[in-house]
Amino acid sequence: MGTxxxxxxxxxxxxxxxxxxxxFGNHIxxxxxxxxxxxxxQIAALGTMIGILLxxxxxxxxxxxxxxxxxxxxxxxxxxxxxxxxxxxxxAIIGIFYCVALGMALLLAEKIQGGSxxxxxxxxxxxxWVTWKSVFNCLLxxxxxxxxxxxxxxxxxxxxxxxxxxxxxxxxxMYDLVFYITFGIIIVKSVPVMGIFLVFMLLIGPASISxxxxxxxxxxxxxxxxxxxxxxxxxxxxSYSMNISNGPAIVSLIGIAAYFFAFARLFNNRAGKTxxxxxxxxxx
Amino acid sequence: xxLSLNFILFPFLGCILIVLIxxxxxxHVxxxxxxxxxxxxxSIAALGSAVGMVLFNVGHEEVAHxxxxxxxYLFSLGFISIASLAFTxxxxxxxxxxxxAIIGIAYAVATTLTVIILDKGAGGDVHVHDMLVxxxxxxxxxxxxxxxxxxxxTGIFHIVFRKKFMNLTESFHNHEPDIKRYKLWDFLFYFxxxxxxxxxxxxxxxxxxxxxxxxxxxxxxxxxxxxxxxxIVGWLAGIAASFAGLLFSLxxxxxxxxxxxxxxxxxxxxxxxxYKSINKNKPLKEQP
Amino acid sequence: MRKQIISVLxxxxxxxxxxxxxxxxxxxxSFSDYASIASEIAKGNAVVEMISKGESDPHFIPPxxxxxxxxxxxxxxxxxxxxxxxxxxxxxDKARNRNIMDGAIGFVAVSDGVEILDKPEKADRSEGDVHLxxxxxxxxxxxxxxxxxxxxxxxxxxVDPQNAAFYEQNRDDFIDRVDRALFGDELVNMFGxxxxxxxxxxxxxxxxxxxxxxxxxxxxxxxxxxxxxxPLRGNRVIAYHKNWAYFADIFGLExxxxxxxxxxxxxxxxxxQYMVNLIKEQDIKVMLVANYFExxxxxxxxxxxxxxxxxxxxxxxxxxxxxxxFELMDYWISQIxxxx
Numbered sequence: 001m002g003t004x005x006x007x008x009x010x011x012x013x014x015x016x017x018x019x020x021x022x023x024f025g026n027h028i029x030x031x032x033x034x035x036x037x038x039x040x041x042q043i044a045a046l047g048t049m050i051g052i053l054l055x056x057x058x059x060x061x062x063x064x065x066x067x068x069x070x071x072x073x074x075x076x077x078x079x080x081x082x083x084x085x086x087x088x089x090x091x092a093i094i095g096i097f098y099c100v101a102l103g104m105a106l107l108l109a110e111k112i113q114g115g116s117x118x119x120x121x122x123x124x125x126x127x128x129w130v131t132w133k134s135v136f137n138c139l140l141x142x143x144x145x146x147x148x149x150x151x152x153x154x155x156x157x158x159x160x161x162x163x164x165x166x167x168x169x170x171x172x173x174m175y176d177l178v179f180y181i182t183f184g185i186i187i188v189k190s191v192p193v194m195g196i197f198l199v200f201m202l203l204i205g206p207a208s209i210s211x212x213x214x215x216x217x218x219x220x221x222x223x224x225x226x227x228x229x230x231x232x233x234x235x236x237x238x239s240y241s242m243n244i245s246n247g248p249a250i251v252s253l254i255g256i257a258a259y260f261f262a263f264a265r266l267f268n269n270r271a272g273k274t275x276x277x278x279x280x281x282x283x284x
Numbered sequence: 285x286x287l288s289l290n291f292i293l294f295p296f297l298g299c300i301l302i303v304l305i306x307x308x309x310x311x312h313v314x315x316x317x318x319x320x321x322x323x324x325x326x327s328i329a330a331l332g333s334a335v336g337m338v339l340f341n342v343g344h345e346e347v348a349h350x351x352x353x354x355x356x357y358l359f360s361l362g363f364i365s366i367a368s369l370a371f372t373x374x375x376x377x378x379x380x381x382x383x384x385a386i387i388g389i390a391y392a393v394a395t396t397l398t399v400i401i402l403d404k405g406a407g408g409d410v411h412v413h414d415m416l417v418x419x420x421x422x423x424x425x426x427x428x429x430x431x432x433x434x435x436x437x438t439g440i441f442h443i444v445f446r447k448k449f450m451n452l453t454e455s456f457h458n459h460e461p462d463i464k465r466y467k468l469w470d471f472l473f474y475f476x477x478x479x480x481x482x483x484x485x486x487x488x489x490x491x492x493x494x495x496x497x498x499x500x501x502x503x504x505x506x507x508x509x510x511x512x513x514x515x516i517v518g519w520l521a522g523i524a525a526s527f528a529g530l531l532f533s534l535x536x537x538x539x540x541x542x543x544x545x546x547x548x549x550x551x552x553x554x555x556x557x558x559y560k561s562i563n564k565n566k567p568l569k570e571q572p
Numbered sequence: 573m574r575k576q577i578i579s580v581l582x583x584x585x586x587x588x589x590x591x592x593x594x595x596x597x598x599x600x601x602s603f604s605d606y607a608s609i610a611s612e613i614a615k616g617n618a619v620v621e622m623i624s625k626g627e628s629d630p631h632f633i634p635p636x637x638x639x640x641x642x643x644x645x646x647x648x649x650x651x652x653x654x655x656x657x658x659x660x661x662x663x664x665d666k667a668r669n670r671n672i673m674d675g676a677i678g679f680v681a682v683s684d685g686v687e688i689l690d691k692p693e694k695a696d697r698s699e700g701d702v703h704l705x706x707x708x709x710x711x712x713x714x715x716x717x718x719x720x721x722x723x724x725x726x727x728x729x730x731v732d733p734q735n736a737a738f739y740e741q742n743r744d745d746f747i748d749r750v751d752r753a754l755f756g757d758e759l760v761n762m763f764g765x766x767x768x769x770x771x772x773x774x775x776x777x778x779x780x781x782x783x784x785x786x787x788x789x790x791x792x793x794x795x796x797x798x799x800x801x802x803p804l805r806g807n808r809v810i811a812y813h814k815n816w817a818y819f820a821d822i823f824g825l826e827x828x829x830x831x832x833x834x835x836x837x838x839x840x841x842x843x844x845q846y847m848v849n850l851i852k853e854q855d856i857k858v859m860l861v862a863n864y865f866e867x868x869x870x871x872x873x874x875x876x877x878x879x880x881x882x883x884x885x886x887x888x889x890x891x892x893x894x895x896x897x898f899e900l901m902d903y904w905i906s907q908i909x910x911x912x
Binding site: 029032034035087088089091092094095096099100102103104106107119197200201204205208211212244245247248249251252255256258259262263265266269 | 314317320374376378379381382384386388395397399400403404416417491494495499502539541545552559
Binding site: 291418423537 | 636666834
């Protein structure tokens, strides 16, 4: 099979995901809840374990439903915990949820066949095995998510920047809930396929890099998408030519690039050159 | 019962040491909103260790056995220094990336680079598992002593310079705080924490160390405002949960980390309820 | 007078009960397979426990307090003896039981004397193999069970020399059962298990069986697992990880490639392409997957290449109704035959 034909489905998957995650990533960065996707992945895994313990077969629809339901409930609680004056930062709350979920997963891992597979650190995955069929399946799920976020995009953006919708805490929380649930769905769908670290990096890496140079909201999302796609393709190429594990290649590449650009910006600034942010319309 | 107490004595002492230092750091970390820094530092240390292992052909068994083979340890400290430097420098007004994201990226890169290096160079994935769960129940005398020394050194350092660090953290969200040579102190903050993390994770695993960092400190933050109060609340909660947790884990025959976490989680829920009810009686304007 | 007799009888009963209890040897094994074999040899004389239950990933052991306590009281610790049970080092430290440390009489390394496959050619780590001493999954071949049984017997005799004859008898019974299960009664009666095993080990068994005897080819007299598995011989399969080397060696399966030779390290794009092409070109139908692996990746591979994943428990597993090594082997062979 020609190499290009072989690599096409994985590359397309990465490009699609890079786009979705660039959008969500920007929100995540602005809200300062960086590790939410790792927490969601672990919570979803815990949900699956609960499903299995309830008697459903490992990859049955029922087990998946339990997993989604569990994740949504936890995300609901999380949205409800948003308050005007946050004594405990949301990231800390995420940390608490992650910690407890991981602890529970550890406890239950013994009782389930192959239980250690539900513990976040070991969630590897390999996008290289995707087929066109699974790409299509993912799109089925992603399209509603995109539509919802397009419709509610403006409000959600305001909330991310700290505003309260119509000055009502309750309505804000509702929008938050929608945001988190659509986010959760993307994560739960993509992590088993791509592995937790690839999803994590595509979420925060490209968005971070675009932030260094671009100030406009839309610009950041577009550039994030571009960077994520380019990083994935380059990473796959490196994995291929240097025979390096695929996911790690992409993650390391984008991550190191992020640091490179950040430091470049820092030194550039020190050298007294005109900083880009002076001239741009600020919509941060 | 006697056998049980004997059995958990060393683990309990180990927990106390970790609680003492981690609650302190936890309060800092929550204020700075860099919650996942310890997980990141642990991964970075592991990367350093892997590099050391491969370059100097150190056996996997030596490293996994809980002792510190020389070169891997040196390298892990080296990598932590580099990371601390990066975290210090990248908190700058021209970098509009939250520090937590920078830390997150470091975490992901460290973990995946470790995989690549081990893939090409040395043993497989077993090392990763060890670090997550840890073996505090099997802690030995020498390990405990080592932990005590590291905690003592870091602790004393932070007691002596506590005002500096507290000021630094309080003004963290201001990109150029009015403190002399704040970059140096920032670096020392991350590095000293890294030292503790390397030691503690080796014994107790990432999960327990993370739990001790975040859970008691979150409780303190909810319940009180001043530093001393936060420390005391955190320490009490952490130590009580460790003791009860170890005892229960013995009784139920399960790993200790989940039990301790569950207890701390319960206490947190109670604390949250308490917090809500205290603040219910405040005027509407001040209500969260 | 009657009261005195009764009290003496009671005393005797209590003493002998205590003595009987005292005599029970405590054996702790790393894996269920070894526990199963140990029970066959020690029978009522020992209490046999294990740390890694059948369905767990052998690399991942949750630190339960009871493990250290079990080991603390153990008379014998049975482990593979290569670097598979890396979790056992700290556990043994905590258990503080001098009798079961490496070199003591209670330490049994079952791989002693097994001919190890996949030994890395180079002394350094550039091959990147996970297990430096070669492939440690020795429990997948019945020939190795016999060596395991011998090693366990040696350990038992060291700890309990008085019952040496008993253990040796049980060991010989077990070995005989294995031979008959492997080769079938007829051939064993004719040539003896040891000869046949030697031939099988040297890969010359089937040349030997090609001879004629009383008008028939010897191979027609073959029974047991080797006969059951005849359709498997010469077939190419894929293995998810290197768990199946010894099994493949005995039963003539050719393992054409591995999906994830190093656990936890996903393969590179080059390797994946290589595997996809390999499966297509050589029309490989079956992929052996130990059932402790997560199922998502194997399923994706099935979708991508059309291969069928056969999930097999790596060890004896009571919960699946597989109570000993014989049943395990029956299960493996029947599952593979169904799908090949």
